[in-house]
Amino acid sequence: MSMQWPEKVVFCEVGPRDGLQNEPEVLSVDRKIALIEGVAEAGVPIVEIGSFVHPRAVPQMADTDEVARRFRRVEGVEYRALVANLKGVERALASGITKVKLTLSASESHAKANLNKTPAELLEGFKECVAFAHANGMEVSGAISTAFGCPFEGKISSGKIMETAARMTDLGLTELSLSDTTGMANPRQVYDLASMARSEFPEVSWFLHFHNTRGMALANVTAGMLAGIIRFDASLAGLGGCPFAPGASGNVASEDLLHMMDEMGIETGVDLKKMIALARQLQEWVGHPTDSSILRAGTNADLVPLTAARKQG
Amino acid sequence: MSMQWPEKVVFCEVGPRDGLQNEPEVLSVDRKIALIEGVAEAGVPIVEIGSFVHPRAVPQMADTDEVARRFRRVEGVEYRALVANLKGVERALASGITKVKLTLSASESHAKANLNKTPAELLEGFKECVAFAHANGMEVSGAISTAFGCPFEGKISSGKIMETAARMTDLGLTELSLSDTTGMANPRQVYDLASMARSEFPEVSWFLHFHNTRGMALANVTAGMLAGIIRFDASLAGLGGCPFAPGASGNVASEDLLHMMDEMGIETGVDLKKMIALARQLQEWVGHPTDSSILRAGTNADLVPLTAARKQG
Numbered sequence: 022m023s024m025q026w027p028e029k030v031v032f033c034e035v036g037p038r039d040g041l042q043n044e045p046e047v048l049s050v051d052r053k054i055a056l057i058e059g060v061a062e063a064g065v066p067i068v069e070i071g072s073f074v075h076p077r078a079v080p081q082m083a084d085t086d087e088v089a090r091r092f093r094r095v096e097g098v099e100y101r102a103l104v105a106n107l108k109g110v111e112r113a114l115a116s117g118i119t120k121v122k123l124t125l126s127a128s129e130s131h132a133k134a135n136l137n138k139t140p141a142e143l144l145e146g147f148k149e150c151v152a153f154a155h156a157n158g159m160e161v162s163g164a165i166s167t168a169f170g171c172p173f174e175g176k177i178s179s180g181k182i183m184e185t186a187a188r189m190t191d192l193g194l195t196e197l198s199l200s201d202t203t204g205m206a207n208p209r210q211v212y213d214l215a216s217m218a219r220s221e222f223p224e225v226s227w228f229l230h231f232h233n234t235r236g237m238a239l240a241n242v243t244a245g246m247l248a249g250i251i252r253f254d255a256s257l258a259g260l261g262g263c264p265f266a267p268g269a270s271g272n273v274a275s276e277d278l279l280h281m282m283d284e285m286g287i288e289t290g291v292d293l294k295k296m297i298a299l300a301r302q303l304q305e306w307v308g309h310p311t312d313s314s315i316l317r318a319g320t321n322a323d324l325v326p327l328t329a330a331r332k333q334g
Numbered sequence: 335m336s337m338q339w340p341e342k343v344v345f346c347e348v349g350p351r352d353g354l355q356n357e358p359e360v361l362s363v364d365r366k367i368a369l370i371e372g373v374a375e376a377g378v379p380i381v382e383i384g385s386f387v388h389p390r391a392v393p394q395m396a397d398t399d400e401v402a403r404r405f406r407r408v409e410g411v412e413y414r415a416l417v418a419n420l421k422g423v424e425r426a427l428a429s430g431i432t433k434v435k436l437t438l439s440a441s442e443s444h445a446k447a448n449l450n451k452t453p454a455e456l457l458e459g460f461k462e463c464v465a466f467a468h469a470n471g472m473e474v475s476g477a478i479s480t481a482f483g484c485p486f487e488g489k490i491s492s493g494k495i496m497e498t499a500a501r502m503t504d505l506g507l508t509e510l511s512l513s514d515t516t517g518m519a520n521p522r523q524v525y526d527l528a529s530m531a532r533s534e535f536p537e538v539s540w541f542l543h544f545h546n547t548r549g550m551a552l553a554n555v556t557a558g559m560l561a562g563i564i565r566f567d568a569s570l571a572g573l574g575g576c577p578f579a580p581g582a583s584g585n586v587a588s589e590d591l592l593h594m595m596d597e598m599g600i601e602t603g604v605d606l607k608k609m610i611a612l613a614r615q616l617q618e619w620v621g622h623p624t625d626s627s628i629l630r631a632g633t634n635a636d637l638v639p640l641t642a643a644r645k646q647g
Contacts, residue, residue, distance in 0.1 A: 208598065285521065
């Protein structure tokens with residue numbers, strides 16, 4: 022059997038949102054802008070720039086409006102922000118962000134803990150979000166959180182995940198992410214669930230979003246690619262996690278994921294060196310070590326210049 | 335396409351050798367014995383107990399003779415030790431170890447740096463090792479180091495790896511390991527090289543040995559399984575590395591690998607809880623943090639008792 026690897030993958034940087042929302046220290050607006058502009062300049066095609074949610078819920082994101090208004094746009098880059106209700110969509114539009122992301126947990130307990138609403142209540146609110154967005158020429162993306170397991174309920178059945186996906190597509194969404202909010206996914210499960218998602222919703226552009234809590238993030242990315250998924254989220258320096266998910270730790274580090282893609286000969290369009298420099302800068306700003314193999318050990322190419330040379334040969 | 339996952343894998347604990355040989359502090363004989371006996375009691379089928387090499391070369395392994403003589407054997411468990419020459423094989427036999435492992439680097443530069451000998455010179459010496467071992471009813475295993483890249487030479491061609499394998503099988507070995515000495519392997523490369531190895535040497539029992547230097551170890555294990563490999567080395571707590579390989583860091587942690595197998599429903603015969611307790615003990619003994627996701631974050635089952643419950647359901 023020969024393996025079908027994708028020629029290219031689409032990379033989404035979620036550090037400015039998922040990474041920073043869990044930091045005790047709030048980064049200044051200027052630094053957030055530098056981060057967003059930096060990753061776009063490094064060639065990242067999609068940047069999740071922040072979230073328009075209630076400042077009491079996520080104080081780290083309270084300045085997303087100002088960040089969104091001020092950062093310099095790079096032609097061709099997609100900037101999106103997380104929203105939870107109509108107010109968020111309105112704020113996004115007012116700040117010049119024309120793509121928003123709605124998150125629905127596949128687990129009732131997680132939705133309750135995270136947003137104090139049932140999935141059904143959330144969906145009701147999402148309808149007006151989508152209506153407003155589409156009426157204003159905005160795009161809407163969706164994420165299914167706890168898709169690979171819930172810290173309260175354990176594994177969620179694939180039927181439940183597909184049902185959650187159907188609720189999202191019923192709203193008119195054609196782009197969805199399967200999110201491993203708490204780092205519980207394993208590669209066999211990823212392969213199976215991603216294959217099922219693609220087969221049951223062939224019209225949907227699927228993303229995968231992994232945390233490296235139990236060391237399996239890149240194994241899960243690998244399994245996802247083998248199931249035909251080509252869109253992946255990651256966070257610079259491995260920042261991030263979910264404050265409401267006990268035991269959660271960081272997103273898979275962007276530089277670790279991009280380094281693996283480079284080594285596998287899979288195109289990302291992203292300049293790894295620039296991303297490593299940004300990750301190092303970000304680690305300095307947050308002021309603590311983070312889970313990034315590449316920041317610790319360097320790349321294969323650092324180890325041996327010949328490794329880089331062979332790629333041209 | 336449906337994925338072919340193995341039903342069972344064979345796990346080899348290399349912590350007492352590859353893990354401890356790089357620690358600045360030498361563990362006492364009693365602690366080494368406790369470690370070896372502990373992993374065997376946890377159900378590990380193969381334990382690499384130490385190495386019979388010159389004490390000046392690896393002072394951490396100078397007491398392997400005493401360790402080997404004293405630890406209590408568990409019926410059915412295979413105990414093996416690393417050797418580099420005839421003297422080592424003789425010491426193994428004298429200490430009651432009847433399986434030895436010979437390592438040949440696929441890279442001339444690495445062999446020179448590691449043992450100050452060319453691969454050809456090493457092979458000459460291996461002949462008498464194998465002759466003595468087989469004459470005395472001992473088994474001999476082989477490892478190909480830098481199989482996925484050399485810190486000095488970069489990527490080694492697959493032809494060179496197969497040639498190295500042929501030199502080892504010519505000696506009469508039927509068990510070989512592809513070793514990612516410096517954590518440079520990526521899953522695509524692993525899949526391709528492992529598939530080639532199995533197809534060119536179908537009579538050989540292949541092992542894979544990964545370090546998690548750049549976060550890809552479990553992705554590489556995943557790719558190895560998909561290529562049909564079912565034997566994997568790992569080291570408790572993620573200890574280990576190669577002192578002569580710049581930038582090297584630890585072996586993939588046994589508990590991380592075993593946790594992934596449990597989550598994937600792949601049988602190992604090993605009690606994960608006992609291994610985690612041993613890993614935690616070992617981390618205390620070496621007195622510094624090590625690269626173990628499970629020691630940091632806990633298992634999925636710790637997070638949610640339901641995750642464990644579903645396995646019985």
